[in-house]
Amino acid sequence: MYEQEHNKTMSTTACAQMLSTMLYYKRFFPYYISNILVGLDNEGKGCVYSYDPIGHCEKATYRAGGSAGALLQPLLDNQIGQKNMEIVSKEPLSQEKAVAILKDVFISAAERDIYTGDRVSIKIITADGVKDDSFELRKD
Template sequence: MFDTLINADMRPVGHHFQPYADNGGTVVALAGPDFVVIGSDTRLSTGFQILTRDQTKLFELTPKCILGSTGCWCDILTFRKVLDARLTMYSQDHNKTISTPALAQLLSNMLYNKRFFPYYITNIVAGLDTDGRGCIFSYDPVGHCERNTYTAGGSSSALIQPLLDSQVGLKNQEGVPARDLTLESAKNLIKDVFISASERDIYCGDSVDIRIVTKDGIQTETMALRRD
């Protein structure tokens, strides 16, 4: 159907269909040899309005896996509801909890199944793999999946990703030996990048929700950010 029609006066009339909204939010994840740390801000906004200052973008899927989602909040809630149903079916069919790599593939298949009318969200899956190593999977809206050791998604990703490339990935640095992140340095780095992002991105702020996944389970920490 044409998006421009001609009325009786032969003047063009535009018709637009915009089903999506961008409610902001940022997620950052870092993986180590036996842990993964993922954080999100808690500001949920639309345009120049703040809807709430206390809404995390992180969801615990298994005792070893966290999902971080940003973008259209109604799509996030719908996707979470469908994903919960699929995880319940998996546990009942196989009589075990799904592993993080298998869950990452399931999420990719679900996103690809909606490729003609995709969820308007950015997803990051962070957890421990079957060997107990930290792993991170990042996605585009139609399901392309990539395993990483660090990544950022959401409204501040263009600000944070170059910093992670420099400090964690050591991109374009010669003579700098590669090193594994420690848990303490990963937590401090996530706090630092959110403090920096909140200075430049109005859709990132209020506080940071941080989840640390280890073999002992999931721990939670919070840190205040600027509220203006």
């Protein structure tokens, strides 16, 4: 519908605004879910949008959500955002290192949160396309 009205593919920013509006319309009987929208911005850089149940949108470089979100956000702040660290690396995080951190974060979630599932599906978005990766969380 968007593509036909505007004669272009929906950008990540437009999709983020649409999701915010949809959640806001349900503000009196909100969906109690944790939405996180990711994609590439107009410059081709990664962007992450997180939402509260009534549609407030916040753009960030990383975000944790769901039942274990409160446990995982401080871990992401430390490992990716390098907050509260004495020795901070100035070099950007490589894709391999980011995926390794992400796997460790989900393994930690599975150990502490019973609502975290048994398998993780990771979508790696680059300018070349989307790559799928997945792994099992619980081995017992």
